[in-house]
Amino acid sequence: MFSLSQAGKGGGPGPTLGRAPSCPHLLPDQGPLTMDKGEEDDDEEAWLQLRPVEPLPSQCCGSGCSPCVFDLYQRDLASWEAARASKDRSLLSGEETQSCPSKLSPETFLAFCISATDRLTKDTYLVRFALPGNSRLGLRPGQHLILRGIVDGLEIQRAYTPISPANAKGYFEVLIKCYQTGLMSQYVESWKAGDTAFWRGPFGGFFYKPNQYGELLMLAAGTGLAPMVPILQSITDNAEDETFITLVGCFKTFEGIYLKTFLREQARFWNVRTFFVLSQENSLEQLPWSYRDKTHFGRLGQDLIEELVGSCRRKPFALVCGSAEFTKDVAGYLLSAGLAEDSYFLF
Numbered sequence: 095m096f097s098l099s100q101a102g103k104g105g106g107p108g109p110t111l112g113r114a115p116s117c118p119h120l121l122p123d124q125g126p127l128t129m130d131k132g133e134e135d136d137d138e139e140a141w142l143q144l145r146p147v148e149p150l151p152s153q154c155c156g157s158g159c160s161p162c163v164f165d166l167y168q169r170d171l172a173s174w175e176a177a178r179a180s181k182d183r184s185l186l187s188g189e190e191t192q193s194c195p196s197k198l199s200p201e202t203f204l205a206f207c208i209s210a211t212d213r214l215t216k217d218t219y220l221v222r223f224a225l226p227g228n229s230r231l232g233l234r235p236g237q238h239l240i241l242r243g244i245v246d247g248l249e250i251q252r253a254y255t256p257i258s259p260a261n262a263k264g265y266f267e268v269l270i271k272c273y274q275t276g277l278m279s280q281y282v283e284s285w286k287a288g289d290t291a292f293w294r295g296p297f298g299g300f301f302y303k304p305n306q307y308g309e310l311l312m313l314a315a316g317t318g319l320a321p322m323v324p325i326l327q328s329i330t331d332n333a334e335d336e337t338f339i340t341l342v343g344c345f346k347t348f349e350g351i352y353l354k355t356f357l358r359e360q361a362r363f364w365n366v367r368t369f370f371v372l373s374q375e376n377s378l379e380q381l382p383w384s385y386r387d388k389t390h391f392g393r394l395g396q397d398l399i400e401e402l403v404g405s406c407r408r409k410p411f412a413l414v415c416g417s418a419e420f421t422k423d424v425a426g427y428l429l430s431a432g433l434a435e436d437s438y439f440l441f
Contacts, residue, residue: 198232203242203292208285209265215350218271218317219282220257223291228263235260235302235324236413236441239268239295243281252278253297255320255441257353259327269352271317300413300439302328308408309338313394313424315416319343319352321441322413330363337365338407344371344394344416348381358384371398394420399427412438 198204206223214220225231233239238255258267272279285291302325310329312322322341329335341360345351351370361368370389378386390398403410412433414424421440428438 198239198293198295200295200297203240203294205290205292208287208289208291210287211285214269214352217273218269218352219285220267220269221282221285222265222267223293225264225266230261230263231256231258231266233260233266233296233324234298235328236300236321237296237298238321239293240297241268241278242292242294243278245277245280248277250277250281255298255324257320257323259331260324261331269317269320269323298441300441304329304332304335305337307337307411309340309406309410311402311406311410311412312339312341313344313399313412313414313416314342315344315394315420317352318415318417318420318441321415323353323356325413326360326366330360330366339366340369340402340406340410341367342369342371342394342402344373344420346374347372348375348385348389369402394424394427396427396430399424400431403428403431403433410437413441414438415441 206225208221209224210222212220212222233256236255238253240251240253243250243252254268254270256266257269258265270282272283298321300321310325312326314322326339326341329337329339341357343351343357348370351357357368360366368388370385371394372389372391373393375381375389376391378389381389410433412424412428414421414428416424425438425440429435
């Protein structure tokens with residue numbers, strides 16, 4: 095059982111809508127040209143080919159982002175209907191593409207070049223993407239992006255949170271876990287340096303402000319650690335931010351803990367504590383000495399949540415990220431531990 099008294103120091107928007115050639119010129123001394131029945135049928139077929147295609151369920155990442163891929167479809171469909179009614183194809187706008195983006199867009203997928211991939215565990219990768227020059231991605235800590243992939247002709251979209259510092263220049267990094275039967279996993283595992291991936295964003299409803307809370311209680315399972323990392327680093331990078339942090343990472347095994355070096359360095363700050371909950375370990379003797387007094391075996395349950403909340407040095411605001419089941423269970427535990435609904439945020 096860990097000791098709670100310790101503290102350290104130190105959907106794509108649908109198909110591209112094309113533009114038609116300019117309208118035919120009027121012949122001298124003649125009125126407007128008229129189309130016969132065959133031409134009208136051809137024109138109707140041309141309009142139908144320009145109609146946006148409704149996204150498949152796989153193209154929605156399910157994270158509640160706005161605009162969603164279905165929102166973009168409705169927008170493009172309305173534009174198509176208006177253009178068709180007025181017979182003016184100039185009202186249709188083509189999809190923007192940028193190979194060297196300077197600014198993210200929630201609506202448009204932009205291309206980013208992969209500069210490096212690092213396999214952290216047997217199923218998890220840390221991927222670095224290049225930004226032009228010394229530009230910054232422009233996300234607030236904890237915000238996420240939507241990745242678009244195509245596997246066997248099927249377009250899929252998933253949400254991922256960059257873990258690089260918000261002020262990182264020239265790059266951003268994403269932590270991605272792959273699953274044996276996951277379509278996006280097949281796409282990600284095929285990546286190599288020099289490849290291009292398409293992202294849109296940013297999204298996310300949590301906006302951290304320095305000294306906004308007395309203490310942040312971060313409860314993360316697996317890659318749910320991702321949004322906690324840039325928030326944590328933004329606090330420890332700011333000498334004026336005196337927010338206390340208690341971070342609890344839930345993993346299956348000790349070997350499966352992500353970013354050990356980073357977390358160890360962060361725990362040296364005077365206002366940071368890190369703890370771990372391991373569901374498939376049962377022997378403290380098998381752990382390094384530095385982990386034995388801050389590791390709990392089993393799962394993050396009601397009793398442990400109450401102990402964590404009670405050990406906070408100031409009134410806590412909780413951040414929760416993990417699987418849907420984990421998030422739902424922890425939210426219930428926090429309420430039972432006395433936190434109000436406005437005292438936690440679920441990623």
